[in-house]
Amino acid sequence: MIRLTQVEKRYPGAAAGELALRKVSLQIDEGELVAIVGTSGSGKTTLLNLIGGLDRDYRGTVEVAGHNLAALNDRKMADFRNRHVGFVFQHFSLLDHLTALENVALPAAFLRGPAPISEDPVARARATLEEMGLGSKLGENPNNLSGGQKQRVAIARALLFRPKLLLCDEPTGSLDSTTGAQIIEQFQALNREGYTVVIITHENRVSEAARRIIRIEDGRIVDDGRGGAQ
Amino acid sequence: MTAGSLARLIGQNVGRSKKNFLMSGIGIVVGISTFVFFIGLSEGIKQVVLGRIFLVDQVEVVPKRFDAGAGGLLGLGGGRPLDATVAEELKALPGVVDVYPKMKFTFPTRGRGGGSLFGRDVYAELVADGIEPRLVADELEHPGAFTDREVDTACQDDKACPDGQTCGAAGQCEKQACDYDWDTRLTACPGESYCAEDTKRCELPIPVLVSNHLLELYNGSLATAFGGSGGQKMPRLSKSMVMGFQLWAEFNKSYIDRSRGKGSITRRLKLVGFSDKAISVGVTLPLAYVRRLNQRYQGAEAAATYHSVILKVSDQTQVPAIVKAVKDQGFDLADKTENAERAADIIKTVESVFALVSFIIVGIAAINISQMFFMLIAQRRREIGLLRALGASKLDVRALILGEAGLIGLLGGIAGVAAGVGFARLADYVANQLPEFPYKPDTFFTFPAWLWLAAIGGAMLFCLLGAFFPANAAARQHPAAALTQ
Numbered sequence: 001m002i003r004l005t006q007v008e009k010r011y012p013g014a015a016a017g018e019l020a021l022r023k024v025s026l027q028i029d030e031g032e033l034v035a036i037v038g039t040s041g042s043g044k045t046t047l048l049n050l051i052g053g054l055d056r057d058y059r060g061t062v063e064v065a066g067h068n069l070a071a072l073n074d075r076k077m078a079d080f081r082n083r084h085v086g087f088v089f090q091h092f093s094l095l096d097h098l099t100a101l102e103n104v105a106l107p108a109a110f111l112r113g114p115a116p117i118s119e120d121p122v123a124r125a126r127a128t129l130e131e132m133g134l135g136s137k138l139g140e141n142p143n144n145l146s147g148g149q150k151q152r153v154a155i156a157r158a159l160l161f162r163p164k165l166l167l168c169d170e171p172t173g174s175l176d177s178t179t180g181a182q183i184i185e186q187f188q189a190l191n192r193e194g195y196t197v198v199i200i201t202h203e204n205r206v207s208e209a210a211r212r213i214i215r216i217e218d219g220r221i222v223d224d225g226r227g228g229a230q
Numbered sequence: 231m232t233a234g235s236l237a238r239l240i241g242q243n244v245g246r247s248k249k250n251f252l253m254s255g256i257g258i259v260v261g262i263s264t265f266v267f268f269i270g271l272s273e274g275i276k277q278v279v280l281g282r283i284f285l286v287d288q289v290e291v292v293p294k295r296f297d298a299g300a301g302g303l304l305g306l307g308g309g310r311p312l313d314a315t316v317a318e319e320l321k322a323l324p325g326v327v328d329v330y331p332k333m334k335f336t337f338p339t340r341g342r343g344g345g346s347l348f349g350r351d352v353y354a355e356l357v358a359d360g361i362e363p364r365l366v367a368d369e370l371e372h373p374g375a376f377t378d379r380e381v382d383t384a385c386q387d388d389k390a391c392p393d394g395q396t397c398g399a400a401g402q403c404e405k406q407a408c409d410y411d412w413d414t415r416l417t418a419c420p421g422e423s424y425c426a427e428d429t430k431r432c433e434l435p436i437p438v439l440v441s442n443h444l445l446e447l448y449n450g451s452l453a454t455a456f457g458g459s460g461g462q463k464m465p466r467l468s469k470s471m472v473m474g475f476q477l478w479a480e481f482n483k484s485y486i487d488r489s490r491g492k493g494s495i496t497r498r499l500k501l502v503g504f505s506d507k508a509i510s511v512g513v514t515l516p517l518a519y520v521r522r523l524n525q526r527y528q529g530a531e532a533a534a535t536y537h538s539v540i541l542k543v544s545d546q547t548q549v550p551a552i553v554k555a556v557k558d559q560g561f562d563l564a565d566k567t568e569n570a571e572r573a574a575d576i577i578k579t580v581e582s583v584f585a586l587v588s589f590i591i592v593g594i595a596a597i598n599i600s601q602m603f604f605m606l607i608a609q610r611r612r613e614i615g616l617l618r619a620l621g622a623s624k625l626d627v628r629a630l631i632l633g634e635a636g637l638i639g640l641l642g643g644i645a646g647v648a649a650g651v652g653f654a655r656l657a658d659y660v661a662n663q664l665p666e667f668p669y670k671p672d673t674f675f676t677f678p679a680w681l682w683l684a685a686i687g688g689a690m691l692f693c694l695l696g697a698f699f700p701a702n703a704a705a706r707q708h709p710a711a712a713l714t715q
Contacts (some may be wrong), residue, residue, distance in 0.1 A: 049710040054619060089713065097246040102663025109235035110621035132664045150306045157620075 256597025262646025343477025394423025615712025
């Protein structure tokens with residue numbers, strides 16, 4: 001599903017030896033639930049950005065879902081993100097001027113060519129929100145939702161086109177422990193459905209839920225072991 | 231991204247930033263309304279000045295004039311005369327579709343009449359010229375009325391002949407003899423014919439045209455000046471009131487030069503129509519009458535020399551080339567044509583200045599829009615990163631920003647056009663409260679279709695230009711960096 005080979009990343013303006021990622025090689029198979037943990041500034045979000053095609057400035061090879069990302073032009077990369085990757089962010093990243101339903105259906109606006117799902121995207125968005133217990137909040141703006149509800153809307157958005165890969169950056173970072181636990185359960189359930197889930201986190205309760213924990217420090221993978229959920 | 235999705239996102243974004251866009255759009259509205267108002271005004275004035283006062287679809291050629299300082303003082307005035315040969319040469323110029331010679335009276339004429347209109351007869355020196363009837367055939371209600379009525383008419387019986395004529399033995403209509411008497415001269419002959427003192431025969435009135443200017447000048451000046459209480463009142467006249475009006479003309483007689491009068495004849499003139507091609511102040515006869523009268527009083531040369539030749543052009547854009555060719559051949563342009571050119575130049579200059587001022591206003595608004603978009607993009611940096619994460623390409627982001635700008639331009643342009651037309655209507659209303667004056671139009675404004683397109687298209691173009699750099703900056707944003715902001 002994901003294969004990184006000798007990947008190096010240096011941010012513009014950084015000193016020559018100051019690398020955010022240092023010769024990282026990694027393979028994540030389809031259907032895995034992986035937690036990437038590390039201290040702040042260790043390079044975990046950088047790693048996620050490279051896997052998700054949000055950052056193309058690196059050395060080495062990044063292959064995701066059969067695509068060598070370095071070979072994709074801007075349009076194809078946008079299409080890759082649109083169809084193959086679902087993002088979930090710490091601060092939800094919902095658009096306040098849109099309703100919950102419109103937020104979930106937003107990726108459909110950037111669809112090029114036939115949709116990767118058989119249903120109408122708006123109908124799929126509605127169904128996903130209802131599955132997540134937000135059927136009564138379809139027309140609500142994010143400002144009127146709780147943190148947990150917002151994150152479920154964000155997850156529903158990530159699932160719109162049923163991507164094979166979910167990339168989550170500190171998905172429980174803005175939630176209380178109870179709500180955070182519910183969200184973690186949600187990811188476990190999605191993983192059981194067949195989604196490959198990669199979660200960036202520095203919280204033990206999240207990493208413990210993963211089957212595999214990759215520890216990263218100073219731009220290097222220092223540990224790649226089994227998690228608490230195995 | 232499909233057009234429908236793009237339109238929906240644009241609408242949503244403009245809707246949530248209404249205040250910002252409204253403030254920026256005001257500049258566009260002001261600029262476009264200024265543009266529409268002043269260009270509409272220029273076009274309206276152009277229509278009056280170039281369509282009614284100075285005609286620009288024709289060039290009037292006159293013999294070369296010499297200024298008083300040179301040949302004039304030495305008695306060398308006058309260039310190559312305009313005659314039938316020259317008229318043919320001018321007709322051969324590229325862009326000239328036809329030529330119409332004009333000939334003026336080369337002798338004085340005085341007129342009297344108008345008792346039925348003004349209560350008593352008015353006496354005046356009469357200025358007249360002659361034109362080919364075909365020059366005005368397409369603009370007269372009854373083109374057949376403005377013709378040479380002295381031509382021989384074939385007949386088989388008297389019914390085929392006009393008033394005052396009978397069918398002669400040679401099969402041609404002949405003027406009836408009559409007994410001239412001052413008191414009965416109008417009733418001595420049948421129909422509209424009258425008994426002429428010199429020929430002692432029934433003559434038909436000579437058809438004449440007057441210019442629309444004359445009626446405008448009369449109604450706008452004389453009738454206004456003499457329309458109040460006290461003294462002789464002069465009524466305002468309409469075309470229908472004066473159509474068919476007749477007056478006496480005494481050829482080779484003058485109120486100014488009383489020594490004249492040798493061989494003078496008196497004829498009746500009948501107004502048969504109005505034309506902008508008629509002499510501005512005076513009457514215009516069919517050319518054949520003028521030619522015969524000039525022959526009678528000044529000889530063969532006067533009867534063969536035109537005072538000017540009107541060149542009918544195929545297209546207004548050909549006028550400059552034709553004017554140059556005419557001047558190269560050693561002729562001048564009539565004052566009217568030169569004035570038309572000058573008026574057109576002045577109007578074009580004023581129009582250009584107004585357009586420039588309007589576009590400067592819109593340009594400043596575009597700079598304001600540019601700043602607003604830079605500000606909005608800074609505010610929406612994280613959101614743009616999110617859109618990229620969800621599948622928006624650089625092109626999508628650029629299209630989104632430019633689409634918002636285009637929508638502001640479209641709405642601002644429409645509002646600007648509406649405001650400009652509204653101000654124009656207000657100006658017309660105010661102008662309608664003013665007293666009448668010559669050539670006062672019903673509206674001072676003309677809004678051709680291209681003006682709508684230019685105004686709305688210009689507004690959109692300036693907004694798009696204003697948003698061009700912000701859109702590029704937004705598209706170039708690094709999605710990962712934007713998301714971690």
